[in-house]
Amino acid sequence: MTESRRSRVVNAYAVGPRTARERAREIRAAPLPERRRDRPVVQILVGGAMALGAMAALLVTAVAYWGDVTISGTDAAIRLAVFGPLYAAGVYVACLGWERGEPDKALRLAIILGIFGLAILAVVALILILIAKSDGKFDLDLGDVGKALDGDRSGAGDAVAGVVQPVVRDVYTQVNPDPLATWAVTRQAGLAAPPETTAGPVTPTPPPDLPPPLAKDDPRGHxxxxxxxxxDVAAHLACPSCGQPT
Known part of the structure; x- marks a missing residue:
């Protein structure tokens, strides 16, 4: 009984290390996913750089199209078609490296991270677009517009006047091509003078090309x-000098 027990111990000691070495060789030779290996850092970094670069390009495109309106819809669509797939490919490459080459797990992780990244991109783009639109000429309430039309040149009234002035001038010019009449209408609305040249109450200033007044005995005069x-009251709806309506 004692000998048989010793022989079993000796045989187990002799067989054990050899079996472990063989198992190690089998593990090293086994294909994925049975074999666990280190994550490829270079692949993860390359995929992450592709995704981040594409996100930055998409962010610039969104702000340029909806915020500053510096690109056309065609250019925005072309950039979206180029950088959208590049973003998806970068996310998948990084996830494939993180999951050690397992496509199924990498695809699931890429979908989750891709949606999360697009949500962050949408929030940041919305904030930047709102900032771009509120930079001195947009996002003003009707009270500011009323102040500008009443001749108020303080604060938001300046910003509104700078935007409304050319619109009023262009529209009225199409109705009445007389430059003096156009100037008179915009002056009466408090929009004829540039906002940066006025301060405090608006004082009537004649235009530089104002003709001399009519003689006192001229029957056309007013x-x-x-x-x-x-x-001449028949030729002008308002005073060419100060914009006072007749």
Whole structure:
């Protein structure tokens, strides 16, 4: 009984190390996913760089199209078609390296990370677009517009006047091509002078090309009640000098 027990111990000691070495060789020779190996750092870094670069390009495209309106819809669509697949490929390459070459796990991880990255991209793009639109000429309420039309040149009234002035001038020019009449209408609305050249109450200033007033005995003449300028009332709806309506 004692000998048989010793022989079993000796035989187990003799067989054990050899079996372990053979098992190690089998593990090293086994294909994935049975074999566990280190994650390829270079592959993960390359995929991450591709994804981040594509995200930055998509962010710039979104802000340029919806915020600053510096590119056309065709250019935005072309950039989306180029950088969208590049972003998806970068995420998948990085996830494939992280999962040690297992396609199924890499695909699931890539879908999760891709959606999460697009959500972050949408939030950041929305914030930047709102900032771009509110930079001095957008995102103003109706109260600011009313102040600008009343001649208020303080704060938001300046910003609104700078935007509304060319629109009013262009629209009225199509109705009445007379430059003096156009100037008079925009002046009466408090929009004729540039915002940066005015401060405080608006004072009537004649245009540089104002013709001389009509003579006192001219039957066509009409004296402006605001500035005293005498002009032809049949030719002008408002005083060419100060914009006072007749």
């Amino acid at each position: 004296d402006c009640a605001r500035c005293g300028y005498r002009f």
